[in-house]
Amino acid sequence: MRTIVQSIEGSRAAAERDLAAARAAGDAAKAAAAERRVAAATEEATSLSARMTELSDTAAALQARFEATTAEEPLGVTVPSLLVAVDGGLVKLTRIGARDAAGEVLLPLASGGATAKPGDWQLVTYLTPATNRKVSDQEIAWLEALRDRGMVENRFNTLFFTAGDSREPELAGIRGALVGTSLTLLVTLVLCLPIGVAAAIYLEEFAPKNRLTELIEVNINNLAAVPSIVFGLLGLAVFLSFFGLPRSAPLVGGLVLALLVLPTIIIASRAAIKAVPPSIKEAALGVGASHQQAVFHHVLPLAMPGIMTGTIIGMAHALGETAPLLMIGMVAFIVEPATSITDAATVLPVQIYLWSDLPEIAFQAKTAAAIMVLLVFLFVMNGAAIVLRKRFERRW
Amino acid sequence: RDQIRIVGSSTVYPFTTTVAEQLGKTSGVKTPVVESTGTGGGMKLFCAGVGVDHPDATNASRRMKKNEFEQCQKNGVKDIIEINIGFDGLTLAQSKAGPTMSLTLGQLFLALAKEVPGADGKLVANPYKNWSDIDKSLPNIKIEVLGPPPTSGTRDSLHELFMEKGAEQIPALVALKKSDVKAFDKVWKTLREDGAYVEAGENDNVIVQKLEANKNAFGVFGYSFLEENIAKLKGVPIDGVAPDFDTIASDKYKGSRRMYVYIKKAHIGVIPGLDKFAAEYVSNKATGEDGYLAKKGLVTLPKNQLEISRKNVEGMVPMTADPLS
Amino acid sequence: MNSMVQLDSATAIAAAAAVAGNPVKIVAQGVNVYYGEKHALRDVDLDIQERAVTALIGPSGCGKSTFLRCLNRMNDTIPACRVTGRIAMDDQDIYDPQLDVVQLRARVGMVFQKPNPFPKSIFENVAYGPRIHGLARNKAELEEIVAISLKRAGLFDEVKDRLGDSGTSLSGGQQQRLCIARAIAVSPEVILMDEPCSALDPIATAKIEELIDELRENFTIVIVTHSMQQAARVSQRTAFFHLGVLVEIGITSDIFTTPKDRRTQDYITGRFG
Amino acid sequence: MNSMVQLDSATAIAAAAAVAGNPVKIVAQGVNVYYGEKHALRDVDLDIQERAVTALIGPSGCGKSTFLRCLNRMNDTIPACRVTGRIAMDDQDIYDPQLDVVQLRARVGMVFQKPNPFPKSIFENVAYGPRIHGLARNKAELEEIVAISLKRAGLFDEVKDRLGDSGTSLSGGQQQRLCIARAIAVSPEVILMDEPCSALDPIATAKIEELIDELRENFTIVIVTHSMQQAARVSQRTAFFHLGVLVEIGITSDIFTTPKDRRTQDYITGRFG
Amino acid sequence: MSLVYFIGLAVLVATGFVLGRNRATVASRTETFHSRPHYHGAFVVVSVLLPMMLVFMIGVPIAHHIVETRAIEALDPNLLDDELRRGAALRDIVAVASGRHTGEVSPALARAAETWSSLRSFTDGLILTAGAVVGLLGIAYGLRAISAGFRARNRVERVVKVVLFACACVAVLTTVGIVFSVLFESLRFFQKVSPFDFLFGLEWSPQTAIRSDQVGSSGAFGIAPLVVGTTLITLIAMVVAGPIGLFAAIYLAEYASPRVRSVAKPLLEILAGIPTVVLGFFAALSLAPWLRDLGQGIGLNVASESALAAGLVMGMMIILFVSSLSDDVINAVPQSLRDGSYGMGATKSETIKRVVLPAAFSGIVSAMMLAISRAVGETMIVVIAAGLAANLSFNPLEAVTTFTVQIKTILVGDQEFDSAKTLSAFALGLVLFFFTLTLNVIAMQIVKRYREQYD
Numbered sequence A: 001m002r003t004i005v006q007s008i009e010g011s012r013a014a015a016e017r018d019l020a021a022a023r024a025a026g027d028a029a030k031a032a033a034a035e036r037r038v039a040a041a042t043e044e045a046t047s048l049s050a051r052m053t054e055l056s057d058t059a060a061a062l063q064a065r066f067e068a069t070t071a072e073e074p075l076g077v078t079v080p081s082l083l084v085a086v087d088g089g090l091v092k093l094t095r096i097g098a099r100d101a102a103g104e105v106l107l108p109l110a111s112g113g114a115t116a117k118p119g120d121w122q123l124v125t126y127l128t129p130a131t132n133r134k135v136s137d138q139e140i141a142w143l144e145a146l147r148d149r150g151m152v153e154n155r156f157n158t159l160f161f162t163a164g165d166s167r168e169p170e171l172a173g174i175r176g177a178l179v180g181t182s183l184t185l186l187v188t189l190v191l192c193l194p195i196g197v198a199a200a201i202y203l204e205e206f207a208p209k210n211r212l213t214e215l216i217e218v219n220i221n222n223l224a225a226v227p228s229i230v231f232g233l234l235g236l237a238v239f240l241s242f243f244g245l246p247r248s249a250p251l252v253g254g255l256v257l258a259l260l261v262l263p264t265i266i267i268a269s270r271a272a273i274k275a276v277p278p279s280i281k282e283a284a285l286g287v288g289a290s291h292q293q294a295v296f297h298h299v300l301p302l303a304m305p306g307i308m309t310g311t312i313i314g315m316a317h318a319l320g321e322t323a324p325l326l327m328i329g330m331v332a333f334i335v336e337p338a339t340s341i342t343d344a345a346t347v348l349p350v351q352i353y354l355w356s357d358l359p360e361i362a363f364q365a366k367t368a369a370a371i372m373v374l375l376v377f378l379f380v381m382n383g384a385a386i387v388l389r390k391r392f393e394r395r396w
Numbered sequence B: 001r002d003q004i005r006i007v008g009s010s011t012v013y014p015f016t017t018t019v020a021e022q023l024g025k026t027s028g029v030k031t032p033v034v035e036s037t038g039t040g041g042g043m044k045l046f047c048a049g050v051g052v053d054h055p056d057a058t059n060a061s062r063r064m065k066k067n068e069f070e071q072c073q074k075n076g077v078k079d080i081i082e083i084n085i086g087f088d089g090l091t092l093a094q095s096k097a098g099p100t101m102s103l104t105l106g107q108l109f110l111a112l113a114k115e116v117p118g119a120d121g122k123l124v125a126n127p128y129k130n131w132s133d134i135d136k137s138l139p140n141i142k143i144e145v146l147g148p149p150p151t152s153g154t155r156d157s158l159h160e161l162f163m164e165k166g167a168e169q170i171p172a173l174v175a176l177k178k179s180d181v182k183a184f185d186k187v188w189k190t191l192r193e194d195g196a197y198v199e200a201g202e203n204d205n206v207i208v209q210k211l212e213a214n215k216n217a218f219g220v221f222g223y224s225f226l227e228e229n230i231a232k233l234k235g236v237p238i239d240g241v242a243p244d245f246d247t248i249a250s251d252k253y254k255g256s257r258r259m260y261v262y263i264k265k266a267h268i269g270v271i272p273g274l275d276k277f278a279a280e281y282v283s284n285k286a287t288g289e290d291g292y293l294a295k296k297g298l299v300t301l302p303k304n305q306l307e308i309s310r311k312n313v314e315g316m317v318p319m320t321a322d323p324l325s
Numbered sequence C, D: 001m002n003s004m005v006q007l008d009s010a011t012a013i014a015a016a017a018a019v020a021g022n023p024v025k026i027v028a029q030g031v032n033v034y035y036g037e038k039h040a041l042r043d044v045d046l047d048i049q050e051r052a053v054t055a056l057i058g059p060s061g062c063g064k065s066t067f068l069r070c071l072n073r074m075n076d077t078i079p080a081c082r083v084t085g086r087i088a089m090d091d092q093d094i095y096d097p098q099l100d101v102v103q104l105r106a107r108v109g110m111v112f113q114k115p116n117p118f119p120k121s122i123f124e125n126v127a128y129g130p131r132i133h134g135l136a137r138n139k140a141e142l143e144e145i146v147a148i149s150l151k152r153a154g155l156f157d158e159v160k161d162r163l164g165d166s167g168t169s170l171s172g173g174q175q176q177r178l179c180i181a182r183a184i185a186v187s188p189e190v191i192l193m194d195e196p197c198s199a200l201d202p203i204a205t206a207k208i209e210e211l212i213d214e215l216r217e218n219f220t221i222v223i224v225t226h227s228m229q230q231a232a233r234v235s236q237r238t239a240f241f242h243l244g245v246l247v248e249i250g251i252t253s254d255i256f257t258t259p260k261d262r263r264t265q266d267y268i269t270g271r272f273g
Numbered sequence E: 001m002s003l004v005y006f007i008g009l010a011v012l013v014a015t016g017f018v019l020g021r022n023r024a025t026v027a028s029r030t031e032t033f034h035s036r037p038h039y040h041g042a043f044v045v046v047s048v049l050l051p052m053m054l055v056f057m058i059g060v061p062i063a064h065h066i067v068e069t070r071a072i073e074a075l076d077p078n079l080l081d082d083e084l085r086r087g088a089a090l091r092d093i094v095a096v097a098s099g100r101h102t103g104e105v106s107p108a109l110a111r112a113a114e115t116w117s118s119l120r121s122f123t124d125g126l127i128l129t130a131g132a133v134v135g136l137l138g139i140a141y142g143l144r145a146i147s148a149g150f151r152a153r154n155r156v157e158r159v160v161k162v163v164l165f166a167c168a169c170v171a172v173l174t175t176v177g178i179v180f181s182v183l184f185e186s187l188r189f190f191q192k193v194s195p196f197d198f199l200f201g202l203e204w205s206p207q208t209a210i211r212s213d214q215v216g217s218s219g220a221f222g223i224a225p226l227v228v229g230t231t232l233i234t235l236i237a238m239v240v241a242g243p244i245g246l247f248a249a250i251y252l253a254e255y256a257s258p259r260v261r262s263v264a265k266p267l268l269e270i271l272a273g274i275p276t277v278v279l280g281f282f283a284a285l286s287l288a289p290w291l292r293d294l295g296q297g298i299g300l301n302v303a304s305e306s307a308l309a310a311g312l313v314m315g316m317m318i319i320l321f322v323s324s325l326s327d328d329v330i331n332a333v334p335q336s337l338r339d340g341s342y343g344m345g346a347t348k349s350e351t352i353k354r355v356v357l358p359a360a361f362s363g364i365v366s367a368m369m370l371a372i373s374r375a376v377g378e379t380m381i382v383v384i385a386a387g388l389a390a391n392l393s394f395n396p397l398e399a400v401t402t403f404t405v406q407i408k409t410i411l412v413g414d415q416e417f418d419s420a421k422t423l424s425a426f427a428l429g430l431v432l433f434f435f436t437l438t439l440n441v442i443a444m445q446i447v448k449r450y451r452e453q454y455d
C-alpha cells in the first residue's frame, strides 16, 4: 500500500510539473487539465493514507490485545469454536484469558470437574464459526460422544427404498415415486406400443396414399414438436375435465405420457417398416398370404428392431418427463405409495424436481440419489428392450 | 374422495407438506396430497368450484386478490377461511466470499428499475452498470441480480416490498407519484431487461448454486433458502437491517411478507380430516414460536396475530372482500 | 447362329396333342398395363390351358413378367401400376372387386424372377405357405411337406443338414430352388414361374424341368423363360411377346417350326434386336 | 440327354491357341473358404490368364460364386466368411494386409449374380463408378461414358428415353444388363461376372457374349456360368468345380471333349447329380 | 361386478374361439373352406366381444346413474341438486352398504344404503344377464356363419383394419384435441391483442402487462424474439446433434464391430432418459459458467444463461434421436447394394456417402425431424438454462428465450384469470404448432423428392 501511495505521489509530482510547464507556456486548457489531475491525485493520496492509518491502528490494537497478559477474550459465535475434551466430558470455551479459560459444559465431566489434572486434556478446534453452520456445537458434541461409544455407524440407507416421501430428509424415501413411475409407465407402455405400432402399420401398409394420409403423416410428425406441457393441458381438458378421471393418478399420467410418446413410436416404426424390402412382402403374397398375414408374419418382425428403438426412446422420454404431469396434478407431495392406477401418485422425475426445490440441504443428496435410481430404472428398462431387440436384428 | 387435496404456491409447499405429514402421522387421517402449482395456478383450481373434483385448500405466498375472490364467488366457492400462517422474508443474498454490502431500498431500486430519474429528474433508461455507479461507497462490481420470473409470487413481492418502497425513497419519484400515479406505478413495476436483472426460473436452489459459483452476483429468494444455506450465503442488509428470524417476525426487515392458506368451508365435514388439518396448522406445535414449522424456516407470527388465525379456524369465519386489493 | 432351337418334334407334337383338348383355365382379354406413363402391355388376348405348360418368351423388357404378375394380381403391390381389360380364371373375373385376391394367390402360386427367400430358416421358408393354409395337421406332416417340396425342387440333399440356416445364406441357385419349393409346397392350381432356372446349372435345370413336366399332370403352369430350348422342351404352348405386344401364341412346335409372324421368326432364328 | 455341349471346335481351338501364351494374371494357391462352420471351398489352385476368358462351371452350390468373390475380396463383407491360402494378382498378394482393397476392387470389377442396381436413376447407376474414380473430366464426357457402356451392354436403345427413371423399375434382364454396363464403365483390368446372362434372352445373351469377346482383347475376364454352351462359346479356359473342390481346369475345348476327370465327364454329359 | 363381467367375457371369448375353430375344422374335412378354422374362431370372438363391450360400456354408466339417484333420493331428495353434499352422501351410503362405515348410522342413511345395495345388485344382475345373453347370441351367430363359402378371414381382417385405422386416428385426435384445447383461449387472446402485433411485433415482454390495473399493457406481445430464440437454440442443438448423431449412426451401423455396437447404442439411448431437469441443471450450473469463463479468457462477453449452453446440452440430448433411429434405417439397407458399390471399387466412405445414405435418406430425415421437433418442443432444459430474457438477437452468446419457456412459465407461474398474459401461453402454443407444421410440410416435400426405394 505504501508503494501505491508513493506511485500516486509520483504521478502527482509529474502532474505538477506538467502544470508548471503549462502555466509557463500559457496554455490555459492544458493547465486546467493538469490542475484537475493534481487535484485527483491529491485526493486519492489523502484517502489512501487515511485508510492506511486506520489499518495500522487496527493492527496495533490487535497486537496490544495479543500481548496484554491480563485481558480476557470472549469467544462468540462468530469465531472458530474451541472445545476442550477433559475428564471424559467436553467443555466449550466461552472466554479465554491469559492464564485461565471459562466455558460451558457440553458433555458432563466424569468426576464433576474436580480431578482433572493439568496436561490431561485435549483441545479440539472447529474452524467454521457456529453462525456459519447448521450444526451447533452441542450437536457435534453429542455426535462425537455417540461415536466414541460405537453407537454411530455408516451403512447403506435401505429406508430410502422402502419409505414414501417425507418432509424430513432423513425419512424421505423413493418408494412412492418408484411405484408411481412403474404404474405410470406401465399404463404408457400398454397404451402407446400397440397403438403406435398399429398406427404405423396402418399408415405404411394399408392407408390409401392420398392427401389425407399425407395430412395424417405431417400431423404426427408435428405432434412430436408440441411442447410436453401442452400435452398436460390436453390431459387436463380431456381426461380430467371431460372424462372425470381422478387427479394425480398414474392412469391419467400414463395416458398423457402415452399420447406424448406416441408420435415418437409411430415415426420410428414407420421408418422401420418402410425399410423392409418389398420383395419380402411379395414373396409372402406369392404363396397366398393375405396382406395382413404378410405384414404381421414378415414385415413386422423385420421392422421390430426399429420399433424397439422407437419404444426405448419414447419410454425413456416418458420416464424423464415432468412438465405435463404438472398440469394433471402429479407434481405433489404424496406420502403413501399408490396401490392402484387410480391412487394419487408421483413419479421419479417429479420427485427429483420437488426435492431439488426444497430448502433443506440434505434433500440435495436425496435428489442426487433419486437421479441415480432413475438412471438405474432406465438401464433396467432399456436393458430388457435391448435384449429383445437383439433377437430381431438381422441384415439381409 | 377421502383424502384432502391442497394446491398452490411452491413457497408455502414446504410448510404445508410438513403439516400434512404430521397430520397423517398423528391423527389417523390419510395424509393430504399437496400439489405445487404456483399461487395463481392454485387459486384458479381452488376457485373453480366446490365438490370432490376441486381442491379443498390452496397455499398462497400472497394474499388472495380481489378478482380471484370474485371468481371464487362466481363459481360457488362462497365461504373461504383465510389462515395467515406466518411470514416469509424476501431476501437479497450473496456468496459469503463476496464483498460486504449494505443497501438502501433506494439503491436497490436504482440498480433494478428499467427507468430511473436522470440528472434532470426526467426518466431515462437505467444507466448504472456497476454498483459503484449508484453510490461510491458500494463496491466496484457489475450489477448482477438473479431473481424470480414475472410469473412467480416472489416476483410480486419483489415489486411490492422492494421496488415500490425503494421508489418512494427517491425524491424525483415521490414528486412523480404526486403528479401521475400511473406513471409512478409503471416505474416500480418494470424491471430492467438489459442483463443486470436475470430471471432465474422458479427453482431457488438453482439461484443458490449460481451464487456460489459467482461471488459477485446477488440473488432474490425466500428467507428459508438463506437460512438453510447460511454456510455459503449471507443476506444483504436492507436499509441497515439484515434479514433474520427476529427482524422478519417483527416487521423490522423491509422484505417480510405474509403467507396464507385458504380453505373451503363447504368442504369441512365433507372431506374427512379437513377440520383437523386446519386446526393442526394453527396449533402451537406447528405455527407456534417453537413449532416444527419454525424449524423448517417459517418465520412464525407474533402471538396476537396467530390468535386471529386461530379464531378464524375455530369459528370458521369466512373472509370478506373488503381487505383485498 | 441360325435356328437356335432344336425340337424333338415327335415328342413335342405328341405332348401338344395330348393337351390340345384340355379346357381353358385362364382367359385374358384386351389386357393393358401401365406403369405410370409407361404403357408396358398393349391389348393382350391370351388363353391358358388347364394342365398344360404355357411358355412366355420374348426379348428382355417385353412385358413377360408384367403379364405373369397380372395373373395373380401381384401388380396390385406396385402403386404406379394400372391394369385394364379382363382376366378370368375358371370363368371368374379375377379383377372383380368381389373376388378375394388372397384366395386367388393361394390358388395361383408364383416363383419370382429374383429369388427372394424370407430371412428365416430354410425350413420356415417352405413351411410358411402350408402353415397359413393349414395344409398340415401336425408337425410331422409339416416336416413331410417341407421335405417333399425340397426334394421335388432338387434342393433337399444339399440342405438337409442345415434346415435351420437362414434362407439368405444359400447360393444363388439354391435360393432359386428354395423359392420353387416354397411355391409348390402349397400345391396351387396354377403355378407362375418367372425364369425359374435362370441361376441353375444344367442338371438342376433338368430336375426342375422334370418337376414341371410332372406337375403338368395336375396343375396349370405358366413359365417365363429366355431359353427357347427350355420353352421347346417343357411347354405345350408358347406365347411370344415383343415390345409389350403379344405377337403370337400357339402350339409350341408350331411356333418354333412355322411361326406365322415375321417378328417371331426373326426372334427364334436369332436375327432380331 | 447325351453331350449337352456342341463345340465349334475349329474356332474354339484357335481362340485357345491365341491366348495360350498369355502371361498369368491371377494365381490362387491352396484357397480354402469357410462360412462359419461350413467349408465351402477346399484347396483350390487355379491360374487365370491375362487377356483371356476363364469360365467357372459346376453344379449349383459348388462354390463358383464363392471363388469369384475371393478374387476381389468381396467376401470381406460377409462377417462369417474366412479365407485362407494365397491369391496373387500380378505377383502381388491380394490378401496382404498392406494392400488397399479398394484399389484392388477398382482394378477387379464385378457383376453380381443377383442384379443389384442402386435405387438411383439409370444414368446415376452407370455414372457412379466413373464419378468416384474421376474418369470423366466434365459432364459431356461422363454422358459419353454412360452411353457407351449402356450400348455395349445392349441396353441403350431400351432405356435411352428414360435415363432418369430408377434402376429398380427395370425388368429383370434390363437390371442385369444395367449392372454389366455399370461394371464396364470403369474399365477395370479384370472383370468378374457371376452368371451375367442368367436373366437374358438369346439375343441379349449374344450381345453380351460379343461384348465379352471384345473385352477379352484388353481385359482379363472370369465368368461363372451354368450354361456349358456359353462356356464353350466364350471362354478359352474352363474350370470345373464340384462340392467345393476344383476338379479340373484346362483349355475349354479339352475340358469339353476330353475331360480327364470322371466327374467332369459325368457333369458335361449330364449324367450327374 | 366388472370383474365378474370380464371374467365371463373372457370365458365366452375363449369358448367361442374354440367352438368356432373346432366346428370349422370338422366341417372343412368334408368341404373346402374359404378360411382357415382359426379365422372362423376369431370371427366368433369378434361377434362375442363387440356386443358385450357395448353392453358394458352403455349399461354400466346408466345403471350407476339410476342407482345413485335413487339411493340419494331415499336419503334426502334435496341433495340431488347439491353437487358437493351429494358426493359426500354417496360416499357414506356406499360405506354403509359395504359395511366399512365407522360411527353411527342414521335411519335415513341405513334406508338409503339398503336401497343402494338392493338396486345395485339388481342392476348388476341385469347387466350380467344382458352380457351373457348377448355373448351367447354372439357365439350362436358366429357359429351359424361358419360355412365353406363364408369369408371369415376377410371379415376378421376388416375388423383388424378398422382397429388399425382407429389407432392411427388416435394421433390425429390428439392433434385435434391439442388444437382445440388451445384454440378457444387463443381466440380470446387475439381479441385482446391484435394477431398482427403478435406475429410481427419485435418485443416480447409479458411482464409489462402482468396486472390489469397497469398502464401501457400493449405492444409487448411480439413473438419475434421467441421465434429467433427458438430457432437459435434449435439451430445450435442441430449443429451439434445433426453431424454427431449421423456420424455416430454411420459408425455404429457400418464400422463398429457387433460388440461395440451392442454396447454403444444402448449407452446412447440412456441419454434419452436422463430427466431433462437434470440436463438443465448441468447446462446451467456446469456448462454455462465454464463457457462464461472461457469467453472471458478470450475476451468475449458470454451471458450466464447463454443460448449456447442451452443449445449445446439440448444437442447432446437429441444426438441419440438422430443416431439411434438413423442407425436402424442404415442397417436396413440391403447388403447387396453395398456389395454393388464395393464391387465398383468404391471405398467404404464413398459407398456410405453415395449409396447407403441416399438409400436411407427418408429414414434419416425422419430421425432429424424428430430430433428438431424434440428440440423445439423441449422445455425444462431451456427453462433452467436459457432463462427468460426475450432478446431479439442471433448472438449465441447472449441470453434468449423460447416458446416453450414462455408457455411453461406462464402456465405454471402465479398467473391470473383471463389476463392477456395467461392467454398468451395458449396463443404461443397455437403459433408454435403452425410453426412446426410448416417445418414438417417442407421436410415431407424434401423426403418425397429424394426418396429412393430399394429392393
Ligand SMILES: Nc1ncnc2c1ncn2[C@@H]1O[C@H](COP(=O)(O)OP(=O)(O)OP(=O)(O)O)[C@@H](O)[C@H]1O
Binding pocket: C168, C169, C170, C171, C172, C173, C174, C199, C200, C201, D035, D038, D040, D059, D060, D061, D062, D063, D064, D065, D066, D067, D078, D080, D113, D226
Ligand atoms: N453367406 C453364406 N453363409 C453360409 N453359407 C453360404 C453363404 N454363401 C454361400 N454359402 C454356401 O456355400 C456354398 C457355395 O456357395 P456359392 O454361392 O459359392 O455357390 P455357387 O457355386 O455360386 O452356386 P450357384 O450356381 O447356385 O450360385 C453353398 O453350399 C452355399 O449354401
Ligand SMILES: Nc1ncnc2c1ncn2[C@@H]1O[C@H](COP(=O)(O)OP(=O)(O)OP(=O)(O)O)[C@@H](O)[C@H]1O
Binding pocket: C035, C038, C040, C059, C060, C061, C062, C063, C064, C065, C066, C067, C078, C080, C113, C226, D168, D169, D170, D171, D172, D173, D174, D175, D199, D201
Ligand atoms: N415397376 C416398374 N416401374 C416402371 N416400369 C417398369 C416397372 N417394372 C417393369 N417396367 C418396365 O416395363 C417393361 C416390361 O417389364 P417386364 O418386367 O415385364 O419385362 P420382362 O419381359 O419380364 O423382361 P426380362 O426378361 O428382362 O425380365 C420394361 O420396359 C420395364 O422397364
Ligand SMILES: [Mg+2]
Binding pocket: C064, C065, C066, C113, C194, D171, D172, D173
Ligand atoms: Mg422379367
Ligand SMILES: [Mg+2]
Binding pocket: C171, C172, C173, D064, D065, D066, D113, D194
Ligand atoms: Mg452363385
